[in-house]
Amino acid sequence: MRRGVLPILGVLFAVPAVAMLLRNHDLALSPFAFAEPAGLMDGCGDVPEAVALAEELRDRALRIQRYLEEMDNRERELQAAEATLRSRLTELKAMKASVRSGEVNRRSTVQNDIDRLVAVYGQMKPAEAAAVLTNLPADFAAEILMRVEPEAGARIIAAVEPNQAAVLTTHMGARSIGSR
Numbered sequence: 001m002r003r004g005v006l007p008i009l010g011v012l013f014a015v016p017a018v019a020m021l022l023r024n025h026d027l028a029l030s031p032f033a034f035a036e037p038a039g040l041m042d043g044c045g046d047v048p049e050a051v052a053l054a055e056e057l058r059d060r061a062l063r064i065q066r067y068l069e070e071m072d073n074r075e076r077e078l079q080a081a082e083a084t085l086r087s088r089l090t091e092l093k094a095m096k097a098s099v100r101s102g103e104v105n106r107r108s109t110v111q112n113d114i115d116r117l118v119a120v121y122g123q124m125k126p127a128e129a130a131a132v133l134t135n136l137p138a139d140f141a142a143e144i145l146m147r148v149e150p151e152a153g154a155r156i157i158a159a160v161e162p163n164q165a166a167v168l169t170t171h172m173g174a175r176s177i178g179s180r
Contacts, residue, residue, distance in 0.1 A: 013054055017061045118147040126152070130159035133168070142171030 044050040121129050121144050133141040133156065145153045145168060157165050 010053055010057075013057045017057050114143075114147065118144055121156070122148045122152045126155035126159040129156045134160055134164050138167050138171045142168050146172050 044054075121133070124132075129152075133144065136144075145156060148156070157168065160168065
């Protein structure tokens with residue numbers, strides 16, 4: 001008979017402890033949070049197994065409560081970290097968009113400047129344009145010659161001395177091959 005009472009007592013102690021955990025899992029941890037319900041141990045204080053079981057259940061309930069609080073703390077920390085990461089990701093996306101926009105604007109400005117320069121050289125007399133181009137770096141002069149109208153470019157190259165014309169033509173060919 002004594003062995004049949006212990007499982008029943010275990011269930012009697014476990015059910016209220018679990019119910020309290022589920023109902024009050026967000027309450028602050030206190031030494032009295034898992035005290036036995038009044039009268040539950042009345043008459044059982046002389047049964048060492050019942051006392052030991054009650055203490056074990058109380059200790060388990062306290063460990064479970066601490067574990068749940070730790071999990072809640074970790075969840076809050078993870079939510080805060082996630083919010084920080086989302087915020088940083090938004091900032092980085094905005095910065096990336098800004099950089100792309102700046103790069104597009106810079107390329108557009110450079111292209112407009114080159115187009116204006118090509119137009120200037122296209123309007124110059126071939127001998128004057130040749131005189132200026134021979135004093136520029138060969139790769140830059142070749143770039144300008146590649147962009148002017150073919151007719152104007154031919155007249156400018158014809159006005160350049162033969163050695164310089166060969167160098168400019170070589171750079172123009174290398175640029176054409178490199179852009180493929």
